[in-house]
Amino acid sequence: MKAVQYRGAGAAPEVVTVPRPAPGPGQVLLKVTAAGVCHSDIAVMSQPDEALGFPLPLTLGHEGAGTVAALGEGVTGLALGDSVAVYGPWGCGACLMCAQGKENYCTRAAGLGIRPPGLGAPGAIAEYLLVDDPRHLVPLGGLDPVTAVPLTDAGLTPYHAIRTSLPKLTPGSTAVVIGTGGLGHVAIQLLRALTPARVIALDVTEEKLRLARAVGAHEAVLSDPAAADRVRELTGGLGAQAVFDFVGAPPTAATAIGCAAVESDVSIVGIGGGAVAVGFGTTPYDTAVRSPYWGSRAELIEVLDLARSGVLDVHVETYALDDAPRAYADLHAGRVHGRAVILPNGR
Ligand code: NAD
Ligand code: ZN
Ligand code: ZN
Secondary structure (H helix, E strand, O other): OEEEEEOOOOOOOEEEEOOOOOOOOOOEEEEEEEEEEOHHHHHHHOOOHHHOOOOOOEEOOOEEEEEEEEEOOOOOOOOOOOEEEEOOOOOOOOOHHHHOOOHHHOOOHHHHOOOOEOOOEOOOOEOEEEEOOHHHEEEOOOOOHHHHHHHHOOOHHHHHHHHHOHHHOOOOOEEEEEOOOHHHHHHHHHHHHHOOOEEEEEEOOHHHHHHHHHOOOOEEEEOOOOHHHHHHHHOOOOOEEEEEEOOOOHHHHHHHHHOEEEEEEEEEOOOOOOOOOOOEOOEOOOOEEEOOOOOOHHHHHHHHHHHHOOOOOOOEEEEEHHHHHHHHHHHHOOOOOOEEEEEOOOO
16 A cells, blocks of 8 residues: 655655555554644654654654544444544553543553554554554544544644633633644634634734634734734733644744733643743743643544534645645645645545
8 A cells, every 4th residue: 555654864755655454453444534734743754763762664644534444353333434533642541541531641652652643653644544442533423534634633632722721711811822724723713612712813924814814813913023012912911811832932932921811821732842931920920831732532522523513614735645745845834724634545
């Protein structure tokens, strides 16, 4: 089968031919209908090979959806042809975190060598994907896999971050979204669907801000060193009750804390190496700063249910499997609006 692999040392992803996997006991083989392209993959491909913590080559793709193509021995509850989304942050299934569905915070995965597909295990940008356990599959229930597949990360990650901050997002409050790409453009819609907060979006080009407005941002502001002051102006000097930084670089982390209100939540979701210093007199009184990772199995079910209710409009740009390397180049160059989605088996 064809797969798109990162083969090491900063090389561009390549389309290669690898053996089609067969499901062992308890495993499920999916024929991939859609696979999303996340900016985290670019971060992975920018690291020295030794820093990765897993061997190369790596089949990319940690947002996956597919139809059940084969069931390993003992798997029940799924039928051939079922259309499913993949819960990506695979854990051990048994620790205290996993028992709560929070496999993203599994305490044993690293020790057991369990890695998410596309981030250590073979990923979804391939004709077929091997899933280690049926508990990592959620039925799509009529959702279009192409627009639903980004919800497994670009939807789930902001959903998890926002859900924690819901108590702060009361009527009259303000939420700031920094970076309105794959994750950010879904975050704006989640905030609009789940909260009465006024949403202020920040990005670096007018084109990106246009998408932010189109998906529901009340205000869209260019992200520059003056952006935090602009947010303060727009909030009568108070700042925002929740700030979600989907860039996480040093300048955006500074903006994030710079526009935070007293008793606010600041979530650094992007992995751009930014950090926030926390201390008395440094941060607004009682502000909490967190760095969430992906989301729980229950939250993925909730995000897909929310999509089924019709309130999410995920913008996708689709590519054939052979064009996946171009999708990564486009994402790197800032040319993707919404999420790039690969269709490994055509439409
Ligand atoms: P993306 O490329 O689709 O979107 C990033 C957006 O940020 C783009 O619209 C870009 O124009 C904008 N941007 C860049 N610099 C900016 C700046 N200085 N100010 C404001 N906006 C700026 O990326 P994505 O796939 O949405 O991922 C976003 C970030 O989240 C990445 O760092 C990714 O690695 C990370 N991520 C983290 C988690 C997690 O669990 N914590 C999960 C998924 C992705
Ligand atoms: Zn991701
Ligand atoms: Zn676990």
